[in-house]
Amino acid sequence: MRRTLRSLWGKVHFRLCRAYTWLLKDALKSCGAGVHFHFPVRLEEPGSISIGAGTFFYPGVWINPVSEWAGEKYSGEIQIGARVRIAYNVQISAAKEIVIEDDVGIAAGVVIVDHFHDHQYLDMPIVEAPLTKPSAVRIGKGSFLGVHCFIGPGVQVGEHSVVAANAVVINNVPSYAVAAGNPARAVRFHNPQAAAEKTLTATAGIESV
Numbered sequence: 001m002r003r004t005l006r007s008l009w010g011k012v013h014f015r016l017c018r019a020y021t022w023l024l025k026d027a028l029k030s031c032g033a034g035v036h037f038h039f040p041v042r043l044e045e046p047g048s049i050s051i052g053a054g055t056f057f058y059p060g061v062w063i064n065p066v067s068e069w070a071g072e073k074y075s076g077e078i079q080i081g082a083r084v085r086i087a088y089n090v091q092i093s094a095a096k097e098i099v100i101e102d103d104v105g106i107a108a109g110v111v112i113v114d115h116f117h118d119h120q121y122l123d124m125p126i127v128e129a130p131l132t133k134p135s136a137v138r139i140g141k142g143s144f145l146g147v148h149c150f151i152g153p154g155v156q157v158g159e160h161s162v163v164a165a166n167a168v169v170i171n172n173v174p175s176y177a178v179a180a181g182n183p184a185r186a187v188r189f190h191n192p193q194a195a196a197e198k199t200l201t202a203t204a205g206i207e208s209v
Helices: 002-025 192-208
Strands: 049-051 062-065 077-080 091-094 097-100 111-113 137-139 177-181 184-189
Parallel strands (some): 049 077, 062 091, 077 097, 097 137
């Protein structure tokens, strides 16, 4: 009986998520085919969010293009490419621009922001203070952001890079790099050109034997 009910719930839940996706898609600035929102996903200012085809959102994701804070107006834009996977409880907040390119994987609990709350206003709580000047963020195609890492304002993550779990990224990450630590730095590279040269050298050595 319980197995039957679990199976039935799975089918009903999938259909509910499809209906939920259908409701959200129409409000977006643009949305490609095959996008899936797994309830619940929170979208602020959906008219400032663009999403490419085949992108999947797990529950608890919060996408927040900022339009106003502490009396200041902003024009935050968030662009998410095709086939991006955004896991549980990810937060993305832009007062200027955040671009996530195609085929990026974002693990659970990741935070990506292009601004902070300015702590220099001593006459008010920091959480209520005006925002610092926003600086655009870009996550390169094919990259992976590990569990609970933080990507700060102005950061440019190169293509096919890995940001390790719990890393705090406040500086740029080169393409084909693995970045780890607080503050994060590139600890090694997996450059395809270097790998090809290594393979060629090894092959040449075998042929000369």
